[in-house]
Amino acid sequence: MVVLAKPAALEQISLVRSPSVEDNFGAGLPVVDLAADGAAGEVVRACERFGFFKVVSHGVGEGVVGRLEAEAVRFFASPQAAKDAHGPASPFGYGSKRIGRNGDMGWLEYLLLAIDGASLSRSSPAPSSSLRDAANKYVGAMRGMARTVLEMVAEGLGVAPRGALADMVVGDGAASDQILRLNHYPPCPPLLQNLMPNCSPTGFGEHTDPQLISILHSNSTSGLQVALHHDADAGDHQWVTVPPDPASFLVIVGDSLQVMTNGRMRSVRHRVVANKLKSRVSMIYFGGPPLEQRIAPLRQLLVAGVGDGEEEEQSRYEEFTWGEYKKAAYLSRLSDNRLAPFHRQPPPVANPLA
Ligand SMILES: C=C1C[C@]23C[C@@]1(O)CC[C@H]2[C@@]12CC[C@H](O)[C@@](C)(C(=O)O1)[C@H]2[C@@H]3C(=O)O
Numbered sequence: 245m246v247v248l249a250k251p252a253a254l255e256q257i258s259l260v261r262s263p264s265v266e267d268n269f270g271a272g273l274p275v276v277d278l279a280a281d282g283a284a285g286e287v288v289r290a291c292e293r294f295g296f297f298k299v300v301s302h303g304v305g306e307g308v309v310g311r312l313e314a315e316a317v318r319f320f321a322s323p324q325a326a327k328d329a330h331g332p333a334s335p336f337g338y339g340s341k342r343i344g345r346n347g348d349m350g351w352l353e354y355l356l357l358a359i360d361g362a363s364l365s366r367s368s369p370a371p372s373s374s375l376r377d378a379a380n381k382y383v384g385a386m387r388g389m390a391r392t393v394l395e396m397v398a399e400g401l402g403v404a405p406r407g408a409l410a411d412m413v414v415g416d417g418a419a420s421d422q423i424l425r426l427n428h429y430p431p432c433p434p435l436l437q438n439l440m441p442n443c444s445p446t447g448f449g450e451h452t453d454p455q456l457i458s459i460l461h462s463n464s465t466s467g468l469q470v471a472l473h474h475d476a477d478a479g480d481h482q483w484v485t486v487p488p489d490p491a492s493f494l495v496i497v498g499d500s501l502q503v504m505t506n507g508r509m510r511s512v513r514h515r516v517v518a519n520k521l522k523s524r525v526s527m528i529y530f531g532g533p534p535l536e537q538r539i540a541p542l543r544q545l546l547v548a549g550v551g552d553g554e555e556e557e558q559s560r561y562e563e564f565t566w567g568e569y570k571k572a573a574y575l576s577r578l579s580d581n582r583l584a585p586f587h588r589q590p591p592p593v594a595n596p597l598a
Pocket residue numbers: 335343344345346348356423425451452453454455530573574575576577578
């Protein structure tokens with residue numbers, strides 16, 4: 245028997261089947277033109293069916309994106325010692341391979357930056373003033389897009405006021421919990437390709453994002469896969485590659501939005517597989533509410549369509565605050581189903597024979 249040993253650099257990083265063109269999302273990829281009439285309905289449909297969508301006509305200038313991406317590339321290309329000076333990530337700062345503090349590993353390096361209001365937090369310093377300036381402009385653009393999308397979610401669901409969700413994340417007075425993440429996935433090491441040509445290292449293991457929404461941009465290197473929904477929780481899912489498009493963004497539904505819509509919208513499981521030939525660089529804005537925000541279904545969704553004498557829809561989740569959920573999330577492994585402990589048991593069905 246021939247036993248193939250993984251290259252040492254990849255120890256503890258799981259391998260997955262290398263994606264092929266057949267795994268690509270084809271014409272069914274949900275795309276929303278944010279400037280089109282009826283966009284709010286399209287946003288809701290995509291979030292309910294897939295838990296994510298691609299955004300075009302977003303109005304974010306190429307320069308804003310290009311400048312931060314160039315800063316990220318420059319930072320990741322700097323000497324290891326210079327990068328390590330900004331780490332280890334705990335959770336903010338520079339991290340390499342280690343994701344979170346519970347043993348998850350990936351073929352990537354990253355910079356996790358806290359956001360305070362409309363700009364980077366002074367308490368988790370950026371590596372340079374030029375990166376900070378570029379990141380602040382980018383964060384401004386992401387906050388604008390988060391507002392537009394969350395207002396469309398409210399409008400499309402018939403929830404008033406339009407700002408009910410958006411204000412939690414980007415409201416003027418809200419001490420919301422936002423994060424900016426810059427990821428760099430080097431190409432798969434040639435040694436592994438020679439040994440196991442059909443396998444690729446996991447860049448970022450499968451997970452759902454805990455916040456309300458995430459807005460993701462990547463360069464033109466593929467790697468992101470989403471689990472097609474039907475029974476993702478039961479482990480019965482198909483990984484589909486989302487073709488990269490640097491001119492667009494992806495909006496991803498997070499666990500908190502799933503709860504606030506009482507499960508109508510589903511947080512989508514996603515992962516990144518390292519590319520065989522090229523580096524992938526991604527930049528993600530995570531929009532979470534203030535720590536004390538109650539995460540529970542929006543009342544108007546529970547009573548919508550309830551007639552006289554009818555009972556309103558029950559929440560499918562135990563109540564919690566974002567602070568409580570975040571604490572539990574950061575104690576969990578990446579692939580855990582973080583909402584499972586908060587699911588309410590369905591009420592017992594009355595026994596007709598009793
Ligand atoms: C393993 C982990 C990394 C993570 C915190 C966690 O314990 C579980 C959730 C992970 C995640 C996924 C989305 C974002 O990338 C992230 C910053 C977040 O808020 O939750 C990461 C966390 C992290 O990398 O620290």
